[in-house]
Amino acid sequence: xxxxxxxxxxxxxxxxxxxxxxxxxxxxxxxxxxxxxxxxxxxxxxxxxxxxxxxxxxxxxxxxxxxxxxxxxxxxxxxxxxxxxxxxxxxxxxxxxxxxxxxxxxxxxxxxxxxxxxxxxxxxxxxxxxxxxxxxxxxxxxxxxxxxxxxxxxxxxxxxxxxxxxxxxxxxxxxxxxxxxxxxxxxxxxxxxxxxxxxxxxxxxxxxxxxxxxxxxxxxxxxxxxxxxxxxxxxxxxxxxxxxxxxxxxxxxxxxxxxxxxxxxxxxxxxxxxxxxxxxxxxxxxxxxxxxxxxxxxxxxxxxxxxxxxxxxxxxxxxxxxxxxxxxxxxxxxxxxxxxxxxxxxxxxxxxxxxxxxxxxxxxxxxxxxxxxxxxxxxxxxxxxxxxxxxxxxxxxxxxxxxxxxxxxxxxxxxxxxxxxxxxxxxxxxxxxxxxxxxxxxxxxxxxxxxxxxxxxxxxxxxxxxxxxxxxxxxxxxxxxxxxxxxxxxxxxxxxxxxxxxxxxxxxxxxxxx
Numbered sequence: 001x002x003x004x005x006x007x008x009x010x011x012x013x014x015x016x017x018x019x020x021x022x023x024x025x026x027x028x029x030x031x032x033x034x035x036x037x038x039x040x041x042x043x044x045x046x047x048x049x050x051x052x053x054x055x056x057x058x059x060x061x062x063x064x065x066x067x068x069x070x071x072x073x074x075x076x077x078x079x080x081x082x083x084x085x086x087x088x089x090x091x092x093x094x095x096x097x098x099x100x101x102x103x104x105x106x107x108x109x110x111x112x113x114x115x116x117x118x119x120x121x122x123x124x125x126x127x128x129x130x131x132x133x134x135x136x137x138x139x140x141x142x143x144x145x146x147x148x149x150x151x152x153x154x155x156x157x158x159x160x161x162x163x164x165x166x167x168x169x170x171x172x173x174x175x176x177x178x179x180x181x182x183x184x185x186x187x188x189x190x191x192x193x194x195x196x197x198x199x200x201x202x203x204x205x206x207x208x209x210x211x212x213x214x215x216x217x218x219x220x221x222x223x224x225x226x227x228x229x230x231x232x233x234x235x236x237x238x239x240x241x242x243x244x245x246x247x248x249x250x251x252x253x254x255x256x257x258x259x260x261x262x263x264x265x266x267x268x269x270x271x272x273x274x275x276x277x278x279x280x281x282x283x284x285x286x287x288x289x290x291x292x293x294x295x296x297x298x299x300x301x302x303x304x305x306x307x308x309x310x311x312x313x314x315x316x317x318x319x320x321x322x323x324x325x326x327x328x329x330x331x332x333x334x335x336x337x338x339x340x341x342x343x344x345x346x347x348x349x350x351x352x353x354x355x356x357x358x359x360x361x362x363x364x365x366x367x368x369x370x371x372x373x374x375x376x377x378x379x380x381x382x383x384x385x386x387x388x389x390x391x392x393x394x395x396x397x398x399x400x401x402x403x404x405x406x407x408x409x410x411x412x413x414x415x416x417x418x419x420x421x422x423x424x425x426x427x428x429x430x431x432x433x434x435x436x437x438x439x440x441x442x443x444x445x446x447x448x449x450x451x452x453x454x455x456x457x458x459x460x461x462x463x464x465x466x467x468x469x470x471x472x473x474x475x476x477x478x479x480x481x482x483x484x485x486x487x488x489x490x491x492x493x494x495x496x497x498x499x500x501x502x503x504x505x506x507x508x509x510x511x512x513x514x
Contacts, residue, residue: 313361
């Protein structure tokens with residue numbers, strides 16, 4: 001089943017590319033069918049493999065992660081002489097990330113239904129192939145396989161930006177490619193270094209995550225290897241100062257590309273921090289925690305201030321991602337149950353709310369052919385449905401109680417407060433800045449005087465459906481986040497013990513049980 005989750009979009013992408021040459025419009029229906037199929041599979045997995053379900057044991061599981069943590073596993077030898085295997089596993093954390101991927105995948109196809117007319121078959125193939133890489137990242141537990149899927153994500157996203165983007169799309173695509181490739185190569189060196197360190201300690205060649213946990217190595221070696229992993233994940237997160245590729249990529253990407261970037265690709269960096277960086281190198285993570293927290297709070301404030309300074313709608317939303325993902329970086333290195341629960345929830349809610357804002361930016365661009373907010377104003381009067389839905393997501397972005405982002409940020413701040421009062425205070429100030437730029441969006445775009453007499457159609461039924469589904473999701477997570485927290489909790493509890501022995505900043509318990 002896990003292998004099929006990866007193969008299905010890959011094969012559907014090839015079919016969509018070939019079918020578009022024979023029948024106009026066939027590609028979009030194939031893409032929609034494939035993403036809907038993935039979504040139904042994931043919903044079925046979630047329903048049948050709930051957090052209380054009995055899980056099969058993982059042969060050779062490391063001490064840091066209980067064998068019972070995994071809901072499903074698949075393992076087949078790939079290159080036995082080097083210890084490389086096709087090793088996929090699903091726990092509560094990866095289940096949530098896979099569910100988010102399937103959900104956003106359907107919406108990315110729907111939102112591109114009318115926008116993409118040129119080489120539509122190739123476009124939907126690229127969308128499906130980047131989803132293939134993302135599924136692989138969230139499921140792979142062989143580090144060589146993980147790196148393979150990490151690079152698979154890069155190529156189709158490069159073409160999505162470079163072919164179907166706007167304005168300086170080539171510059172944005174190349175910058176994205178260089179940042180991601182260079183940092184990914186550092187991670188590859190760290191993976192090889194960890195493999196070698198484990199071989200020296202045990203005499204066994206392996207890239208198996210569960211066996212590499214607890215590998216004995218010198219503190220200096222562990223720190224260098226941690227930095228290699230952190231570089232790749234910090235670029236994808238993105239963390240300041242390696243964030244500069246993000247505003248360019250978001251600004252020039254097509255709507256589906258921006259949505260996938262914000263909702264999914266950024267989450268692969270956060271997932272990597274939770275799954276690999278801290279559990280594999282707990283002692284080095286403890287030493288690195290002050291640096292990571294400084295980067296987190298700087299990202300929160302810096303991203304919010306720069307967002308307020310933008311006049312390009314998409315660049316503004318891009319900088320809000322830098323700010324919101326700073327909370328994720330803080331939550332990961334606080335490494336207590338409250339903070340990690342908030343981090344997982346923030347990852348999901350940011351994907352929904354920021355993805356929706358990028359969809360709105362794309363809808364406005366289709367109608368006005370500009371992203372300049374100085375050329376907007378008074379759009380609520382012309383398009384009241386669009387204005388009302390935009391208000392929901394702007395309020396989610398600023399952390400309004402009753403919407404999902406509030407719960408995630410609230411839990412993160414409580415968890416961080418146990419570790420660093422100063423970091424929690426500065427991060428709270430960042431929420432105030434978020435209020436400013438969120439209200440700025442509504443004032444500049446939907447209220448105030450019109451720059452000129454604007455007549456634009458309101459949302460279509462398809463667009464209303466897509467945004468309406470996202471509204472339901474963000475309100476549900478704000479009012480009843482228990483299913484998400486309950487699904488993630490067993491995975492969080494199984495990740496923490498390996499680290500707590502050497503990371504006393506964590507406090508046992510303290511999470512939401514019910």
